[in-house]
Amino acid sequence: MAHGDVEHFRPKKIYWWLAYCYDNMLYACQLCNQSFKSDHFPVGAPRMKGPNVKPSATDAQLKAIAGKLAPDPLDGAAGLPLQSFIASASQEAPGLVDPYQRAPEPLFAWEADDVLKEVKVAPRDSSTAAKGAFAAVVKFCGLNREDLRRERHRSLSELELCRRVFEDPAVPASLRQQAAAMLRAKMASDAPYAGMCRYFVKAVWKLSLP
Numbered sequence: 001m002a003h004g005d006v007e008h009f010r011p012k013k014i015y016w017w018l019a020y021c022y023d024n025m026l027y028a029c030q031l032c033n034q035s036f037k038s039d040h041f042p043v044g045a046p047r048m049k050g051p052n053v054k055p056s057a058t059d060a061q062l063k064a065i066a067g068k069l070a071p072d073p074l075d076g077a078a079g080l081p082l083q084s085f086i087a088s089a090s091q092e093a094p095g096l097v098d099p100y101q102r103a104p105e106p107l108f109a110w111e112a113d114d115v116l117k118e119v120k121v122a123p124r125d126s127s128t129a130a131k132g133a134f135a136a137v138v139k140f141c142g143l144n145r146e147d148l149r150r151e152r153h154r155s156l157s158e159l160e161l162c163r164r165v166f167e168d169p170a171v172p173a174s175l176r177q178q179a180a181a182m183l184r185a186k187m188a189s190d191a192p193y194a195g196m197c198r199y200f201v202k203a204v205w206k207l208s209l210p
Helices: 030-037 059-064 080-091 128-141 146-167 173-187 194-204
Strands: 004-008 025-029 108-113 118-123
Touching: 004 030, 025 030, 030 128, 108 128, 108 146, 108 194, 118 128, 118 146, 146 173, 146 194, 173 194
Parallel strands: none
Antiparallel strands: 004 025, 108 118
8 A cells, every 4th residue: 555664563662672683674564554553562461671781882792782682593503692582572472463473364354345345354263362463453553444445345356356257167268277377466475465365265265276
C-alpha cells in the first residue's frame, strides 16, 4: 500500500542498544510502521534491560561490549551474544510475532465478504498464540484498515478467476497451465498479499498445483 520501510522490530526509542542489530530489522509497510506501530511494542513480561554505558565511555570500552550493543551471529565461534539476545527477547513475551523466531503465517486466517467486497485478517484458530497475534497486528499494524480490506478483495477476485480457470475441465490445457502459473506467482513470497493467497489456495480451496 506504500513504499517499504526498514523498521526496528523493537523500537530504537526504547531499545536504543539494538539500533544497529540486524536481527532487530525487518522490511515493513511504510503506513503500518509509521502510522500504526511507531514506537509501540507490547510485552507480556518485564522488558529486557540494555547494557550500562556511561556517557564518558571510551572507544575501547564500547568495543568491549559491542556484542551486547548489536549482537551478530558472526560475533564469536558460537554466536553467543546473539543467542543471549534471543533468549532475553523471548522472555519479554512480545505481543507482536518476531518472524525471525516464529513463522507468523500459520497464526492467521482470512475472511472474505463478497457483499462488502473486503477481506479481513482473523486468528487462524482459538489458541492463545493466534488470538494474541491477531489482536496485536490489528492494533499496532493496522492490518484491518479499510484500504487494505478492499485491496485484498480485489486481489482475491483475481485469484478466484485463476482458480476457476484452473479447475474447469472444459478449458484448454494450455490455459489451465497458465492459470496454475498465475496462482503460483500470487503465492510467491515477494507477491502482494501472498499470505492471503496461500491461505485460500492451500487451506480453503486445497488446490494441488502441477
